Amino acid sequence: MATQSYTPVPPGVGMEDNFLSLDDILLSQEKLPCRTETAFPRLGFLEKSGDTGDIQEGTKMEMPLWLAKGLYDSKRRVVAVDLPKVYREGWRTVFGADPNVVDLHKMGPYYYGLGSQLLHFDSPENPDIAQTVLQTFVRRFRRIMDSSQNAYNEDTSALVEKLDCMERSLFRSGQAGLHDFQRWEKGQSSQMTASSLVQNYRKRKFAELEA
């Protein structure tokens, strides 16, 4: 594929996220199991529809990461965040044994991103989480690299099926490198082609006409 004129804002990865990145916004929409440590008057309808009262202190509810992060305050008790199970000790042991067998898409799909973001909430388990997330990446890297650099002109859906979002984007980069090189070897590299934007746009318009 030739140089694309559209490059989206890249995700931040790690603890900082990128304000304008669509990926990071979607990541921060992930739900976390939370417990309120104070009452939220007049917001009861968010928990039970039709309720005009308060969210009581001690209510268990799921909150998107962005909200939990916004409310969380290590000095005041506002909200307590529980670890999603894939980051708890049981799963950490599984990752420690062989991270390659885990379906990170099903368990994620933002395994690394969410794992890093969880470190914003003080927890004695934080060092272990950070360690597991890093080791998981290090040990899965070989497979991502090999599969992305070997699969040429074949259906790759089985290869990416179990990858988390960040791994998928690495896979795509590997494929692009391989693909560009193979095109060059076949002498097609200097061929100018129609913009994929224009082509896809036409395809979509056609599909709309059909429907």
Place this chain on the structure above:
Amino acid sequence: MFGEKAIELVRELDRIGDGQLPAFNEDGIRQVLEEMKALYEQNQSDVNEAKSEGASELIPTIKFRHCCLLRNQRCIAAYLYDRLLRVRALRWEYGSVLPTSVRFHMSAEELEWFNQYKKSLATYMRSLGGEEGLDITQDMKPPKSLYIEVRCVKDHGEFEIDDGTIILLKKNSQHFLPRWKCEHLIRQGVLEHVLS
């Protein structure tokens, strides 16, 4: 939960990952702004109540709504910004004249932005390489030769080349033309570059 309409805007763009520009979602934006207005007004009245009656138990709720306001703001900013990146890409992929169907997907402000971008780029290109200027949207790949073989993918009518000759670009006809005259038409899918 608050912010659901806003995340829908973001999802809408994320689903079309290849950079195409979907129709400007005016209705979606309006709904998010309405939610923001409601959040702001509720907070305003709760802040007054907290101040005048010392109702400090309202503070967590105020903070809650404030987070939601900022979330909506972030989603809208990201939506508009990502669309601008796509609008900018259109200049490079389609050239300075956009098909009506593409323009149809842009808001009035986006069209204005596109025209301004087009002008800045043109001014910059005129300032390069002496008298004639330099078209930096050309030769995106190192050229191998001055002339190339092209095939017409669809009827495009008459076409004038450097020396004033006019040729007819008829579907399936094949021509040997100056590379620089063809590159844009190839990108737009009118011509196909034939490798010898």
Place this chain on the structure above:
Amino acid sequence: MDPSEVEFLAEKEMVTIIPNFSLDKVYLIGGDLGPFNPGLPVDVPVWLAINLKQRQKCRIVPPDWMDVEKLEEIREQERKVGMFTPMPSPYYMELTKLLLNHASDNIPKADEIRTLVKDTWDTRIAKLRLSADSFVSQQEAHAKLDNLTLMEINTIRQLFLESLNHMYKLRTNMQPGKDSAKSQDF
């Protein structure tokens, strides 16, 4: 980088041709070329050599290393050693393709040369992946890219740089306590 850009850089390498025409010295921004005399060898950049060859204005003299015996030695050496061995040209892959595609009639045993170079390339790419993996698994901070060529690096560049960036961020997670935790992102 697109491989066509890497190839473009390779076209600046010099190669010897034997012209069949006469022309005085040509003065170009990139340097002077010629003079050209029929039958007298002269060095020109590859882009010009190929252009002249296409118009049947010259014969191209293959570079010294483009020789079955030498390339066999290089291939064996590459297979034997764990490190990357120095290549005879930083553009060995590109030059092989360009010259074999446009001037195979001037190069003895062209097919064998193509296979030998491809074998060497494959060995080196396998090594490159192996070392990329050990770089990541040992969480190294820097590596020497001695003897690697641009085209080789180019096939893995994007994937590898992105991976290293991610790994760096994940490692930064291990050192908490920085007040970045106070960043307000919604």
